Amino acid sequence: MNEKEKMEPTAEKKAKVNKAPAKKGKKEKVDYTVVKEFKKNLKEQKQQTKQYSKKILKGEIVSTTGTTPNTDKYVIELVNVKKAYITGEVETPVLKGIDLSLEKGDFIVILGPSGSGKTTLLNVISGLDKVNSGDVFVLGYNLSLLKDVDLTKFRRDHVGFIFQQYNLLTNLTAKENAEVGENLSKSKEKDLTINDIFKTIGMEEQMNKYPHQMSGGQQQRVSIARALAKNPDILFGDEPTGALDEEMGRKVLEILVDVNKKYKTTVIIVTHNPNIADIANTVIHVRNGLIDQIKRNDKPKKPSDIDWS
Numbered sequence: 001m002n003e004k005e006k007m008e009p010t011a012e013k014k015a016k017v018n019k020a021p022a023k024k025g026k027k028e029k030v031d032y033t034v035v036k037e038f039k040k041n042l043k044e045q046k047q048q049t050k051q052y053s054k055k056i057l058k059g060e061i062v063s064t065t066g067t068t069p070n071t072d073k074y075v076i077e078l079v080n081v082k083k084a085y086i087t088g089e090v091e092t093p094v095l096k097g098i099d100l101s102l103e104k105g106d107f108i109v110i111l112g113p114s115g116s117g118k119t120t121l122l123n124v125i126s127g128l129d130k131v132n133s134g135d136v137f138v139l140g141y142n143l144s145l146l147k148d149v150d151l152t153k154f155r156r157d158h159v160g161f162i163f164q165q166y167n168l169l170t171n172l173t174a175k176e177n178a179e180v181g182e183n184l185s186k187s188k189e190k191d192l193t194i195n196d197i198f199k200t201i202g203m204e205e206q207m208n209k210y211p212h213q214m215s216g217g218q219q220q221r222v223s224i225a226r227a228l229a230k231n232p233d234i235l236f237g238d239e240p241t242g243a244l245d246e247e248m249g250r251k252v253l254e255i256l257v258d259v260n261k262k263y264k265t266t267v268i269i270v271t272h273n274p275n276i277a278d279i280a281n282t283v284i285h286v287r288n289g290l291i292d293q294i295k296r297n298d299k300p301k302k303p304s305d306i307d308w309s
C-alpha cells in the first residue's frame with residue numbers, strides 16, 4: 001500500500017465533456033445520450049480495471065478521483081460513488097454520488113426506507129457488486145477497479161457475510177459448516193479457533209448438530225461462526241435478524257456486538273428496524289440513493305435494552 005498511482009481524469013468527467021448535444025426541435029421520451037454515456041463509462045472502467053486490478057490486489061493505491069484513502073483511520077471510503085441499472089434504454093440511478101468514510105472497528109447500522117439503496121450500498125462496499133463510477137476504497141483496495149476474479153479473492157481474504165437466510169449446508173454439522181468458512185480463508189495461522197468461535201456464539205453444545213436439528217436463531221449463529229472462521233476484517237450483514245423472532249434476534253445482535261468488541265471486527269449491518277440502530281456507534285441513513293444523515297452514538301445500548309417493534 002505504498003506506491004500511489006494517479007490516473008487520468010475520471011471516465012465520468014471525460015464522458016461529460018464528450019456528451020452529444022441534444023437534438024433540437026425534437027421531443028424524445030428516452031434520453032439516449034444518458035445510456036450512451038453510461039455505456040461509455042463502463043467501457044472505460046473496464047479498460048482501467050484490466051490495467052489496474054492486479055496492482056490493486058497487490059496493495060497499490062489506485063484512485064479515479066484523485067483521493068488518497070486514509071487507511072489508518074478508515075476501513076471504508078467512498079468517493080462520488082454512482083450506480084445505476086439500465087433496462088432497455090432507461091437508466092435507473094440507485095446510488096447517486098455517495099461520499100462516505102467509515103472508521104475501523106465501528107459497529108455500523110445502515111437504515112433507510114424500502115428501495116432507498118441500502119442493500120445496493122452494502123453490496124458495493126462488500127465487493128458483491130460493482131459501481132459505475134467513483135472510488136470504493138475498502139482497506140485501501142479500490143473495489144471499483146477490481147476484476148470479478150480479484151473481487152472474489154478480496155472477499156475470500158477480508159470479509160464475512162451474514163444474510164437473512166442462513167444458507168447452511170444441510171448435510172454438514174454446525175462445526176463442519178463453520179469449517180467451510182475456515183477452508184475458504186487464505187491464512188491458516190489464526191488466533192481464532194472454531195472452538196473459540198462456538199464459545200463466543202454460545203453453541204459449544206450444538207457443534208455436532210445438523211441444521212434441521214437447530215432453531216432459526218441457532219442456524220444464524222452458525223452462519224456467524226462460518227463468517228468468523230475466516231477471521232474477517234469486516235463482517236457484513238443484510239437483515240441478519242430479519243427471519244428471527246425477538247428473542248433469537250436479540251441473541252444474534254448480542255453476538256455481533258460481542259464479536260465487534262472482542263475481535264475488533266468492523267460490523268456493518270443493513271436493517272429495516274430503526275430500534276437496532278441504538279446498538280450501533282455509527283448510524284447511516286440512506287434516502288433516495290444518497291446519504292441523508294450520519295449519526296455518531298457515543299452510548300450504544302445493549303441489544304437486551306433496545307425496543308424491538
Ligand SMILES: Nc1ncnc2c1ncn2[C@@H]1O[C@H](COP(=O)(O)OP(=O)(O)OP(=O)(O)O)[C@@H](O)[C@H]1O
Nearest residue numbers: 085092094112113114115116117118119120121272
Ligand atoms: N438488479 C436490479 N435491476 C434493476 N433495478 C434494481 C436492481 N437491484 C435493485 N434495483 C433497484 O434499486 C433500488 C434500490 O434497491 P435496494 O435493494 O438497494 O434498496 P433497499 O433500500 O435495500 O430496499 P429494501 O429495504 O426494500 O430491501 C430499488 O428501486 C430497486 O428496485
